[in-house]
Amino acid sequence: MDINTLTAEMSLEESPRPPKSAKREGYLKWEDYFMGTALLAAKRSKDPNCQVGACIVNRENRIVGIGYNGMPNGCSDDTFPWDKNNKQFYVCHAEMNAILNRNIIDLKGCTLYVSRFPCNECAKMIIQSGITKVYYIYDKSPNKDVYIASKKMLEEAYVQFEVFKSEHKTIVIDLTPPLNINVS
């Protein structure tokens, strides 16, 4: 028995691999992909206290809008205030930006993936846009009036909302080339 056969047999015993024609295992699920996209968008936020990302998906699993919390276009991130008492007057929330950034006209039946449970103002936009499902990771202040109002409106308008669940705690994105690729 030569060494190649032996190695092949050993690796076969240790971890049975699917045949080469089979699809790859461990690929990103749709839901993780969409929430991951929302979280990646949140990384663009300049808010020092709260970075929120949102991703809207249609019924064909196509991403149709992405947004994060930020100052309106033309309002400088450097001159407008980011402190908790004043930013509320200026900042566009992630959900609002995702809805306004949409690349299709009608969001009817779409699903929104957002890191934080939407406020009442965003809930209004979600309802009016036709989005029917919201996945969120956390609800930071469920007892605050804005979130109580948000839930009340979403429920009344039959927009489902649900805490996002995943098998994974993290998705790692490596920006460097694979080790076996020679980059010149």
Ligand SMILES: [Zn+2]
């Ligand atoms: Zn909001």
